Amino acid sequence: MREFDLVIVGGGPAGMAAAVAARTKGLENILILERDSELGGILNQCIHNGFGLHTFKEELTGPEYAERYAEQVEAMEIPVETDTMVLDISKDKTVTILSRKRGVEQIQAKAVILAMGCRERPRGALNIPGYRPQGVYTAGTAQKLVNCEGYVPGKEVVILGSGDIGLIMARRMTLEGAKVRAVVELMPYSSGLKRNIVQCLDDYGIPLMLSHTVVDIKGKEKLEGVTVAAVDSTNTPIEGSEEYFPCDTLLLSCGLIPENELSRSCGVDIDPRTNGPLVDEGLETSIDGVFACGNVLHVHDLVDFVSEESARAGESAVDYIRRGCTPDSTAAIKVIPQNGVRYTVPSQIHTADLLGDVHIRFRVTGVFKDCAIVIKAGDTELVRRKNRILVPSEMLDIIIKEEKLAAVTEDITVAIEEV
Amino acid sequence: MYDVVIVGGGAVGCAAAAELAKYQLKVCLVEKESDVCEGTSKANSAIIHAGFDAEPGTLKAKLNVRGSSMMAELSKKLDFSYRNNGAMVLCFDEAQLGELEKLADRGRQNGVPVEILTGAQAREKEPRLSDEVVYALYAPTSGIVCPFEMTLAFAENAYENGVEFRLSTEVTGIEKTAEGFTVQTDRGSLETKAVFNCAGVYADKLNDMAGGRHFNIIPRKGEYLLMDKDAGTVVSHTIFQLPTKMGKGILVTPTVHGNLLVGPTAQDIDDKENTSTTRDGLAEVRAKGSLSVKDLPFGKVITSFTGLRAVGDTHDFIIEESTEGFFNAAGIESPGLSSAPAIAEMLRELLEKRMVLTPKPDHKDTRKGVTHFAALDRDAQNALIKEIPEYGNIVCRCETVTEGEILDAIQRPLGATTLDGVKRRTRAGMGRCQAGFCSPKTILLLAEKLGVGIGDIRKNGRGEVHEDA
Numbered sequence: 001m002r003e004f005d006l007v008i009v010g011g012g013p014a015g016m017a018a019a020v021a022a023r024t025k026g027l028e029n030i031l032i033l034e035r036d037s038e039l040g041g042i043l044n045q046c047i048h049n050g051f052g053l054h055t056f057k058e059e060l061t062g063p064e065y066a067e068r069y070a071e072q073v074e075a076m077e078i079p080v081e082t083d084t085m086v087l088d089i090s091k092d093k094t095v096t097i098l099s100r101k102r103g104v105e106q107i108q109a110k111a112v113i114l115a116m117g118c119r120e121r122p123r124g125a126l127n128i129p130g131y132r133p134q135g136v137y138t139a140g141t142a143q144k145l146v147n148c149e150g151y152v153p154g155k156e157v158v159i160l161g162s163g164d165i166g167l168i169m170a171r172r173m174t175l176e177g178a179k180v181r182a183v184v185e186l187m188p189y190s191s192g193l194k195r196n197i198v199q200c201l202d203d204y205g206i207p208l209m210l211s212h213t214v215v216d217i218k219g220k221e222k223l224e225g226v227t228v229a230a231v232d233s234t235n236t237p238i239e240g241s242e243e244y245f246p247c248d249t250l251l252l253s254c255g256l257i258p259e260n261e262l263s264r265s266c267g268v269d270i271d272p273r274t275n276g277p278l279v280d281e282g283l284e285t286s287i288d289g290v291f292a293c294g295n296v297l298h299v300h301d302l303v304d305f306v307s308e309e310s311a312r313a314g315e316s317a318v319d320y321i322r323r324g325c326t327p328d329s330t331a332a333i334k335v336i337p338q339n340g341v342r343y344t345v346p347s348q349i350h351t352a353d354l355l356g357d358v359h360i361r362f363r364v365t366g367v368f369k370d371c372a373i374v375i376k377a378g379d380t381e382l383v384r385r386k387n388r389i390l391v392p393s394e395m396l397d398i399i400i401k402e403e404k405l406a407a408v409t410e411d412i413t414v415a416i417e418e419v
Numbered sequence: 420m421y422d423v424v425i426v427g428g429g430a431v432g433c434a435a436a437a438e439l440a441k442y443q444l445k446v447c448l449v450e451k452e453s454d455v456c457e458g459t460s461k462a463n464s465a466i467i468h469a470g471f472d473a474e475p476g477t478l479k480a481k482l483n484v485r486g487s488s489m490m491a492e493l494s495k496k497l498d499f500s501y502r503n504n505g506a507m508v509l510c511f512d513e514a515q516l517g518e519l520e521k522l523a524d525r526g527r528q529n530g531v532p533v534e535i536l537t538g539a540q541a542r543e544k545e546p547r548l549s550d551e552v553v554y555a556l557y558a559p560t561s562g563i564v565c566p567f568e569m570t571l572a573f574a575e576n577a578y579e580n581g582v583e584f585r586l587s588t589e590v591t592g593i594e595k596t597a598e599g600f601t602v603q604t605d606r607g608s609l610e611t612k613a614v615f616n617c618a619g620v621y622a623d624k625l626n627d628m629a630g631g632r633h634f635n636i637i638p639r640k641g642e643y644l645l646m647d648k649d650a651g652t653v654v655s656h657t658i659f660q661l662p663t664k665m666g667k668g669i670l671v672t673p674t675v676h677g678n679l680l681v682g683p684t685a686q687d688i689d690d691k692e693n694t695s696t697t698r699d700g701l702a703e704v705r706a707k708g709s710l711s712v713k714d715l716p717f718g719k720v721i722t723s724f725t726g727l728r729a730v731g732d733t734h735d736f737i738i739e740e741s742t743e744g745f746f747n748a749a750g751i752e753s754p755g756l757s758s759a760p761a762i763a764e765m766l767r768e769l770l771e772k773r774m775v776l777t778p779k780p781d782h783k784d785t786r787k788g789v790t791h792f793a794a795l796d797r798d799a800q801n802a803l804i805k806e807i808p809e810y811g812n813i814v815c816r817c818e819t820v821t822e823g824e825i826l827d828a829i830q831r832p833l834g835a836t837t838l839d840g841v842k843r844r845t846r847a848g849m850g851r852c853q854a855g856f857c858s859p860k861t862i863l864l865l866a867e868k869l870g871v872g873i874g875d876i877r878k879n880g881r882g883e884v885h886e887d888a
Contacts, residue, residue: 101811103800104804119855119856120852122851122854122855123853130696131695149863149873
């Protein structure tokens, strides 16, 4: 059986950043497993720009951003096995992999980093009634068809959901000569970034219909059109508000789901709020020596934050391998999301074993104006940061200094307060 | 001149084709869609009913019990997924015990083993059952099947034994001739001695074309929710509620591939093509399913769909020679899937009264389906990859389907020409992401192997005929 110190599942931005950080910290025996035929993950189909402003202080396209990391991986001579699918990860970190070249093989790792990314919520999970014709795609599938296969699936488009991929595809389809009739969003606010609404919709005169949804899909074999209706405050369609949009393509951009099937079968505890693993400050899951980072952990809006988070996971994995064990979880304090906070990553912190400052990443449950993010340990305020506006589409990241945390013994709460 | 033209490539038409293929006959199956299993057979509860429900003495009762008893052996010979998981019919009200006993009686008359359990006994077998359940009828011989695999198995076995298939071919008229019939289609006409009408919801129209005694087929809409494999172990038996005149009610069942299925609604409609789901219908499925089983995880729904049952106005299967040489298998609503092989036998028996059937000496009674890589043990997997490296490349990650399987599905007899065709043969795209990741790759493989452009690859439906690609 081949043996590795660190096996990284996924060669997208998360996996590459974790590998580079682990190698930078001096770890030799690393293997990146990638199911596609090249590194880069979903970035390879994101040919628009806007990546890397934080990491590289310049605006890159997705493939360019991926290339920057792939070059580092290559320069550091970190072994990569592409066209390789991980079939199973066991609790003792035996990883079963499948490839054309090597068949089914078991390899042994001292530590594993989960970096499998996420998938799109399909139509079925949205419960949209109607027919099931050709012409209904998730936005990412359409993006792959257009950008990688050179095939534009339709000419008249409605987009349900205002996630970032949907917004990007509204512009992309427009540039390919299609007419995007509307982007329809169930919530009263967009789930995409403000800059994408401006650059992808406003600049092209594409209407964003907030508090609306698709209530019917017409066309038995090929999509003919969709009926859109306004919804009330309980998200129930309002009778009489229906409007019919003829179209041959419906793109769905209604949320991303971390791909944790491997994590689950390995026995990793999953946070029902994020659908990602529960982790500590070092991004270690409930299973010793198994770490998670990037979109498999929680869905990010900026790849720059994925890279940063994943570097931390890579470093933690090296610490684990060198130490040969995990800090005692009974010595951990909890991080508890409260008023206005949907979840936090991490969900627990080992204050006695800190290896640097701790990032607390989270999303808010709705739109909050003139408010403050308040982080407390018991009654002691650790952080108070005022904000003009907080929206669910932006992941928030608060850094707590190691010195401040080291003395904390009570659970930490994260909440939004009105000011 | 054909001996028999079978109209309709659903479970019944394909089972009939496989049955006739045992004899020295020239047989052609005509299907209006581009693949078999495109109508009622692809969208139903996928249950092999034990047979306690049908009125004793009816064709439904007789053929269900016979069909169900054939299933275990057929599934082995023809290589389709079938599992005998047992069923329960729930009773929520002491006052309805009489109804449940009546059902049990019917079962006994039909020769089906049944047993009445108390609520507690039922919950012991099935812990997630509602606390409201006071009694349950237990039928151990009930089973679940993959209706796609079963229909394809019949079709491929028929094809391998010489039955001709004309897909994307719609029958437009039937004329009586001196020797039999001229079957007119949108792709030319066929001369035949006999016709089998296995046209599902259109069986009444076809019967009218031939001038048989008139009946109506009313499409009865049934909406379903299908849940992730994560939810597949919520129940292990098929859970029915006491039946009504509109059918067997909303059931909750594991599928043979490990998903959880809840449905169907029952609504009679006019439009024989209306397979749309509705907001109200899906809400009804959720509400009524929740009566049977506690905490159904509706957050795990991966898709919803509608099937149309072909309900005859005689309330029994219509299996008859309606005019000389024209045989109906009509009104095949539930338990049609369970009865399909028995219906095929009955059609053959009716045909035997018209013509001499001589067994084919070289008939092959087995068929091998697509090899499912994930189901093999490690040594077999490695041996397969060594022989065909494409089995080492996963295309559908949710269902662990390899490129090798997809190529097999496209290149085998009556191979897939659409995304749905690949899906039904391999399960690629049937998992939790619902083809989000694998469809671009599957489209490329289809386009390459069929020698057409990406834009010519359809999800389903009618289209160009790809000759034995």
